[in-house]
Amino acid sequence: MIYRENGHFKTSYAADRQIFPIPQDRWAILAILAFAFAGVPLLADEYLFRAILIPFLILSLAALGVNLLVGYCGQITLGAGAFMAIGAYAAYNFMIRIDDMPLLAALLLGGLASAAIGIVFGTPSLRVRGLYLAVATLAAQFFWDWAFLRIKWFTDYSPSGSVSIANLHVFGWKIDSPLDKYLLCLAVLTLFALLAKNLVRGAIGRQWMAIRDMDVAAEVIGIRPMYAKLSAFAVSSFFLGVAGALWGFIHLGSWEPAAFSIDRSLQLLFMVIIGGLGSIMGSFFGAAFIVILPIFLNQFLPWLGGLVGLGISTAAVSHAEFMIFGALIVFFLIVEPHGLARLWSTAKEKLRLWPFPH
Amino acid sequence: MAREIGPVILDLKNLSLSFGGVKALTDVSFDVCEHEIRAIIGPNGAGKSSMLNVINGVYRPQEGEIVLRGGHFTNMTPYRAAIAGFARTFQNIALFKGMSVLDNIMTGRNLKMKCSLLQQAFWFGPARREELAHRARVEEIIDFLEIQHIRKTPVGRLPYGLQKRVDLGRALAMEPRILLLDEPMAGMNVEEKQDMSRFILDVNDQFGTTIVLIEHDMGVVMDLSDRVVVLDYGRKIGDGTPDEVRANPEVIKAYLGASH
Numbered sequence: 001m002i003y004r005e006n007g008h009f010k011t012s013y014a015a016d017r018q019i020f021p022i023p024q025d026r027w028a029i030l031a032i033l034a035f036a037f038a039g040v041p042l043l044a045d046e047y048l049f050r051a052i053l054i055p056f057l058i059l060s061l062a063a064l065g066v067n068l069l070v071g072y073c074g075q076i077t078l079g080a081g082a083f084m085a086i087g088a089y090a091a092y093n094f095m096i097r098i099d100d101m102p103l104l105a106a107l108l109l110g111g112l113a114s115a116a117i118g119i120v121f122g123t124p125s126l127r128v129r130g131l132y133l134a135v136a137t138l139a140a141q142f143f144w145d146w147a148f149l150r151i152k153w154f155t156d157y158s159p160s161g162s163v164s165i166a167n168l169h170v171f172g173w174k175i176d177s178p179l180d181k182y183l184l185c186l187a188v189l190t191l192f193a194l195l196a197k198n199l200v201r202g203a204i205g206r207q208w209m210a211i212r213d214m215d216v217a218a219e220v221i222g223i224r225p226m227y228a229k230l231s232a233f234a235v236s237s238f239f240l241g242v243a244g245a246l247w248g249f250i251h252l253g254s255w256e257p258a259a260f261s262i263d264r265s266l267q268l269l270f271m272v273i274i275g276g277l278g279s280i281m282g283s284f285f286g287a288a289f290i291v292i293l294p295i296f297l298n299q300f301l302p303w304l305g306g307l308v309g310l311g312i313s314t315a316a317v318s319h320a321e322f323m324i325f326g327a328l329i330v331f332f333l334i335v336e337p338h339g340l341a342r343l344w345s346t347a348k349e350k351l352r353l354w355p356f357p358h
Numbered sequence: 359m360a361r362e363i364g365p366v367i368l369d370l371k372n373l374s375l376s377f378g379g380v381k382a383l384t385d386v387s388f389d390v391c392e393h394e395i396r397a398i399i400g401p402n403g404a405g406k407s408s409m410l411n412v413i414n415g416v417y418r419p420q421e422g423e424i425v426l427r428g429g430h431f432t433n434m435t436p437y438r439a440a441i442a443g444f445a446r447t448f449q450n451i452a453l454f455k456g457m458s459v460l461d462n463i464m465t466g467r468n469l470k471m472k473c474s475l476l477q478q479a480f481w482f483g484p485a486r487r488e489e490l491a492h493r494a495r496v497e498e499i500i501d502f503l504e505i506q507h508i509r510k511t512p513v514g515r516l517p518y519g520l521q522k523r524v525d526l527g528r529a530l531a532m533e534p535r536i537l538l539l540d541e542p543m544a545g546m547n548v549e550e551k552q553d554m555s556r557f558i559l560d561v562n563d564q565f566g567t568t569i570v571l572i573e574h575d576m577g578v579v580m581d582l583s584d585r586v587v588v589l590d591y592g593r594k595i596g597d598g599t600p601d602e603v604r605a606n607p608e609v610i611k612a613y614l615g616a617s618h
């Protein structure tokens with residue numbers, strides 16, 4: 001089947017406004033979803049679930065959150081890790097302090113707590129922008145790192161500072177094996193990606209992009225910068241909060257504040273920059289790139305060394321991994337500053353015309 | 359001509375605006391009648407764009423007030439101006455570069471779209487109905503401006519003349535009572551100017567929109583407008599019909615220089 005939109009005539013605005021207007025895209029995405037829900041569980045082993053798939057899913061969700069704020073609304077943030085931490089600790093406190101708290105409700109409440117605090121820490125965006133805003137959001141990162149380390153109430157006075165949650169279940173479904181965890185994360189991510197797409201194709205998404213592209217003109221057509229920016233902070237922090245709670249509960253199981261340090265914030269920012277600012281698809285590409293590449297290098301380098309008869313020590317591998325990873329990021333940004341999502345859409349445009357050049 | 363010039367809709371009284379020691383506007387007063395096309399002309403730096411910025415609240419004048427249909431505005435903000443029924447286009451096109459033509463014009467419907475964030479997130483139901491209803495209105499504007507073929511194109515890729523047209527479309531999507539146009543024909547070739555003039559007259563004629571425009575092309579100004587106000591160094595030096603303004607010695611002096 002050739003990838004074309006020719007011959008698919010839209011007879012209503014509803015048909016024209018759908019998420020994937022080209023039928024081939026629709027089938028492809030359905031096939032990927034079916035494979036993710038039904039095929040992967042049959043094929044993947046425990047290592048794959050634990051080390052790659054679950055982190056990929058959760059970090060994709062977090063990257064989506066960052067992309068809504070940075071990519072769509074143009075407000076830069078270095079505090080993403082803090083909002084993940086807020087989601088994780090808030091959900092933890094709801095779980096331990098309220099009897100019979102359902103897991104999903106705790107996740108959502110964690111997200112809401114993060115959203116509320118996101119609004120507070122988003123207020124500097126009304127006055128400052130660019131690098132200055134980045135520094136202001138950095139304050140959120142350091143403040144919450146400190147708070148979760150020092151204010152013992154958040155960690156329920158655990159002596160080691162690390163907290164954990166056991167016996168997770170959703171409507172009687174016990175989340176125990178890596179497969180269960182994978183399916184839960186996948187379901188949450190699918191739902192949230194859909195919500196994110198709906199937001200960015202609707203009126204609020206246009207408001208965000210208007211503020212990003214030309215804020216004076218946006219104000220003149222009646223967009224209130226305060227509402228647009230703070231709603232972007234709220235939604236972004238909500239996504240990050242839910243992702244943080246999943247990261248703590250599902251991926252780590254037990255965690256301490258270092259799990260959500262500034263490293264995490266930078267990692268998420270890299271994901272959306274490499275994946276593509278202002279693209280839902282790009283968030284997934286970015287997360288995949290950042291999660292999978294180091295693991296790939298980790299496996300590939302010793303193999304390459306063995307091929308030329310060099311025994312590379314583990315330490316050397318991890319150093320080389322960092323260096324190659326950094327170099328690749330720089331390389332990608334020079335070759336395609338708009339990220340992997342742009343490469344993807346260029347490829348699709350070429351494919352539409354193929355085999356003709358124009 | 360179907361339109362009939364009505365009573366005064368917008369009355370600007372004794373507006374003064376300065377930036378530090380620089381006086382952009384000094385005691386400027388003029389009025390705009392309903393359904394008319396009112397031009398503001400003047401040499402470079404005369405304060406024309408500042409005038410528009412004051413009208414829709416981008417700048418706040420130190421003195422004077424704006425009376426719109428009997429309502430007094432001493433501190434106009436862009437948001438209040440938008441609600442009051444002002445729309446404007448920009449001299450150096452201020453479109454949303456990353457968005458398609460369609461989305462740019464849809465953004466103009468922003469004030470009329472009432473669905474909450476949560477409803478939009480779930481899409482099906484009210485948000486979808488609202489989106490589609492406004493899409494239908496936006497398509498009418500797209501038809502009106504004859505830009506059907508580029509509706510899905512990102513505006514950054516369009517040539518200048520078409521961008522100007524999209525800018526007008528976005529303003530029209532707001533269904534304004536008063537449309538402020540800041541040099542709608544700057545940098546255009548003859549055909550584009552003719553197209554734009556036709557659109558301006560059609561907007562005025564079909565929708566009854568009152569238009570205030572700044573333009574440098576005197577031929578266009580004199581042909582389009584009902585009344586012209588002339589600014590020079592932030593002061594009003596002439597006001598009246600095109601013919602009156604053309605004969606005004608002060609205006610001639612400002613444009614051609616006086617002989618000494």
